[in-house]
Amino acid sequence: MRADHLSAAATLRVDGLRKAFGEKTVLDGLTFDVSSGEVVSLLGANGSGKSTSLRCVVGLERPDAGTIVVDGVTGKPGEAMPTVAMVFQKIHLVPRRSVLDNVCAGALGRLGLSRSWSVLAFPRELQEEAMACLDRVGLADRAREKAGRLSGGQQQRVAVARALCQRAKVLLADEPVSALDPAASEQVMNLLRSLADDDGLAVAAVLHQPDLARRFSDRILGLAGGSLVFDSPAAEVDDDTVAGLYRPALEALEAAEAARTKEFA
Amino acid sequence: MSIATRPPEQAVPPRFRPSGIAVGVAITLGLIIVHWYAAVQTNTSPKELIEGWRGLWNFLFGLDKTFPNGKTIHQDGAFPLDLRWSETIRPGLEYCLLTIWIGLLGTTLSIPAALLFAIISSRTTNRFVPLWLAGRAVMSVLRAIPETVYALMFIAAVGFGAFPGVIALAIHNVAVMGKLWSESMDEVDQGPVEALRVAGASPVQTAAHAVLPAVMPSLLGLLLYRFDTNVRSSVILGTVGAGGIGFFIKTEVDSFHFDTMMTYVCMVIVLIIVIDLFSAWLRRKVGAV
Ligand SMILES: Nc1ncnc2c1ncn2[C@@H]1O[C@H](COP(=O)(O)OP(=O)(O)O)[C@@H](O)[C@H]1O
Ligand SMILES: [Mg+2]
Numbered sequence: 001m002r003a004d005h006l007s008a009a010a011t012l013r014v015d016g017l018r019k020a021f022g023e024k025t026v027l028d029g030l031t032f033d034v035s036s037g038e039v040v041s042l043l044g045a046n047g048s049g050k051s052t053s054l055r056c057v058v059g060l061e062r063p064d065a066g067t068i069v070v071d072g073v074t075g076k077p078g079e080a081m082p083t084v085a086m087v088f089q090k091i092h093l094v095p096r097r098s099v100l101d102n103v104c105a106g107a108l109g110r111l112g113l114s115r116s117w118s119v120l121a122f123p124r125e126l127q128e129e130a131m132a133c134l135d136r137v138g139l140a141d142r143a144r145e146k147a148g149r150l151s152g153g154q155q156q157r158v159a160v161a162r163a164l165c166q167r168a169k170v171l172l173a174d175e176p177v178s179a180l181d182p183a184a185s186e187q188v189m190n191l192l193r194s195l196a197d198d199d200g201l202a203v204a205a206v207l208h209q210p211d212l213a214r215r216f217s218d219r220i221l222g223l224a225g226g227s228l229v230f231d232s233p234a235a236e237v238d239d240d241t242v243a244g245l246y247r248p249a250l251e252a253l254e255a256a257e258a259a260r261t262k263e264f265a
Numbered sequence: 266m267s268i269a270t271r272p273p274e275q276a277v278p279p280r281f282r283p284s285g286i287a288v289g290v291a292i293t294l295g296l297i298i299v300h301w302y303a304a305v306q307t308n309t310s311p312k313e314l315i316e317g318w319r320g321l322w323n324f325l326f327g328l329d330k331t332f333p334n335g336k337t338i339h340q341d342g343a344f345p346l347d348l349r350w351s352e353t354i355r356p357g358l359e360y361c362l363l364t365i366w367i368g369l370l371g372t373t374l375s376i377p378a379a380l381l382f383a384i385i386s387s388r389t390t391n392r393f394v395p396l397w398l399a400g401r402a403v404m405s406v407l408r409a410i411p412e413t414v415y416a417l418m419f420i421a422a423v424g425f426g427a428f429p430g431v432i433a434l435a436i437h438n439v440a441v442m443g444k445l446w447s448e449s450m451d452e453v454d455q456g457p458v459e460a461l462r463v464a465g466a467s468p469v470q471t472a473a474h475a476v477l478p479a480v481m482p483s484l485l486g487l488l489l490y491r492f493d494t495n496v497r498s499s500v501i502l503g504t505v506g507a508g509g510i511g512f513f514i515k516t517e518v519d520s521f522h523f524d525t526m527m528t529y530v531c532m533v534i535v536l537i538i539v540i541d542l543f544s545a546w547l548r549r550k551v552g553a554v
Contacts, residue, residue: 058463086463092456094478105474109465116470159460166464 011036011202012057012084012170017066019052019226026052027063028226034170034202039193041213041234042206044223045246050206053223054172058086070170082109085163089175091155095148099139099158102147103130106165126165133164137191153184160191171195173205177212185209189216210242224248324523343527357510357529361536364509367427368496368540371434372488375442382443387450389458390472400447407440412498416507427508434495434502442491449483450476486548493544500533510536 010033019027026049034040042050056063062078075081085106093102101119107126108116115121134140137157142150147158156176163171173192177185193216195201207213213220213234220237222229222245230241304310327342347353384390386400412433419429457475466474477484503511510529517526 060459060463080463080465082465084463086460088456088460090456092454092460094457094475096478096481097474101474105461105466106464108461108467108470108474111470113467113469117473119474162460162464 010034011071012204013067013069014053014057015067015069017053017056017068018064019049019056019061020064026226027056027066030066030223030227032221032228032231034204036169036200036202037196038219039196039203039205039217040219040221041217042204042221042223043208043210043213043242043245044229045248048223048245049226050223051174052226054086054174054204054206057170057172058084080109082166083168084170084172085166085168086172086174087156087159087163087176089178091152091159091179093147093155093158093162095146097147098144099134099147099150100127100130100143102158103133103161103165106130106133106162107167109166130161130165133161134158136164137161151184153180153187156180156184156188157191160188160195164195168201170202170204173203175206175208178208185212192216210237210239213237340521341524343523345524346528346531347522347524348528353525353528354532357513357532360503360510360513360529361532363427364499364503364511364536365496365540367430367434367499367502367507367509368492370431371438371495371499372442372492374431374435375438376488378439379442379446382439383446383450384469384472386443386447387476389450389453389455389476390468392468400443404440404443407436408444410437412437412502413505416502416505420506425506425508425512430499430502430507430509433507434498437498438491438495442487445487445491446480446484449480449487453479482552485551489544489548489551493540496540497537500537 012034014033015031017027017030018025028049030049030053032040042053044050052061055061056066057068057075059075059078059080068075068081070081070083073081073083075084094105097105097119101122104119104122104126107129111122111126115123115126131140131143134143137160139150139154139157139161142154147155150158160171171192176192177188180188189212192203192205196203205217207217210220214237215234217234219231220234221231222237222241224245225248229245230237232241323340323342325343328340329337330340331337382400382404385396386404388397391397391400415433415436416429419432420426423429453476457479458471461471461475499507499509500511500514503509503513504515506512506515510533514526514529514533517523517529
């Protein structure tokens with residue numbers, strides 16, 4: 001798969017990403033793009049490299065090869081880009097800190113140490129901006145509460161507010177709703193959709209529910225063995241295509257099960 | 266039906282293999298030899314213990330000495346205790362307080378340096394390997410020197426008193442608490458750290474906004490634990506001349522006032538128990554167990 005389908009307007013372009021852990025190749029020339037105003041979902045079996053690809057984009061892993069370009073700026077391997085934010089399945093707020101302080105932390109990359117050595121040093125304008133971000137996710141009234149006291153869905157929205165406070169143009173989400181109940185999932189997915197529609201963010205989300213992916217995204221990317229299997233408009237992805245992604249994993253499971261029953265035969 | 270599907274019985278592999286038994290016997294024999302040698306080198310034997318018993322009895326309960334001229338005097342033992350208020354107990358209480366102040370200052374003064382060392386010696390907050398290694402190496406060296414040796418050095422430099430005790434405790438505590446703190450930072454949940462790294466936070470910023478808030482209760486707990494330990498150490502430092510109740514225990518022993526000494530020892534017991542209970546209570550209060 002070469003980059004021939006990449007659109008010129010893409011905000012995030014990932015091209016030829018490779019990553020191996022020891023002998024094991026996890027990303028095998030992964031190429032995709034996400035445009036401003038677009039929500040793209042990534043589907044794939046466990047271990048297909050979804051998390052690793054997002055972690056490479058935000059600099060938490062250093063890719064062995066490939067380029068990452070955001071808005072025309074090429075990222076340095078293994079380094080964070082101010083324009084790319086990420087939310088996680090496990091949310092990763094600091095539970096003992098207030099909701100507002102957690103959101104302010106999204107701005108650390110552009111604050112000098114004199115204005116960020118402690119939450120007490122955060123400038124007033126930053127706190128006002130963080131309040132606006134909290135208002136955007138509908139949680140301005142919870143600003144002074146400890147983050148750990150909020151429900152899972154609310155915490156995930158605080159994490160999104162932290163990403164907004166980073167002033168990111170690209171928002172990556174690694175299984176943002178896998179730990180949430182259906183109502184909270186719905187709320188978070190609606191929020192991601194609206195960030196793309198109304199604020200022009202480029203959103204890429206790893207999801208495990210094909211149904212959510214179809215309803216909330218414009219395009220669905222299918223990953224297997226660290227490279228793209230399909231990249232299609234959400235409406236065109238049917239259940240068979242999705243099931244195909246999980247088939248190799250399922251076959252491996254069945255083979256193992258068969259081997260075990262044979263032992264007892 | 267369940268019987269029909271039950272898998273056939275299998276031979277159970279032996280719990281101990283012959284090679285394992287041989288290794289076990291060799292280790293046991295080796296340990297016995299090492300301990301026997303250590304006992305010879307240190308004159309540890311039941312005979313020594315029985316012969317020492319007489320001296321211990323005299324130390325505890327006194328001794329009647331008869332001089333060649335027929336006069337007999339009674340050398341006081343540790344019991345009964347010396348319970349004079351203004352000569353013994355009141356000064357003893359003051360010495361105990363001094364011991365607490367030495368432990369307190371020794372602990373508190375070490376906080377800034379311990380925090381610095383903890384941050385550069387934890388993988389979570391410092392990924393620059395040379396600095397990480399340097400931090401750990403310096404702490405190992407500082408920790409290898411016992412507090413008593415520091416105290417002797419500072420007494421040589423500034424003379425007897427509580428101050429050399431404070432400095433000795435502070436330096437040793439920088440290394441011990443720095444290590445304990447860095448280990449608890451190592452164990453912190455990496456999630457929030459990664460989240461802030463994605464937002465572009467520097468290592469110092471991640472330390473301040475992700476690591477420290479998460480580990481604060483355990484750092485406080487370790488601090489209180491070290492305060493407790495440092496008060497104990499300060500008793501020992503006193504016996505080499507670095508102030509507090511330990512200094513007076515040593516003085517009374519040297520002048521054969523075993524009853525006064527034993528009173529001070531009892532006060533130390535109470536002091537240590539009180540500090541221990543207090544520190545445990547405060548640790549529970551801050552939620553650090
Ligand atoms: N830090 C790491 N060290 C070694 N192997 C890793 C590491 N991170 C991920 N992997 C391996 O890479 C493969 C892909 O992982 P991941 O990207 O998390 O998959 P997914 O998110 O699609 O489930 C897995 O087999 C995993 O074991
Ligand atoms: Mg994953």
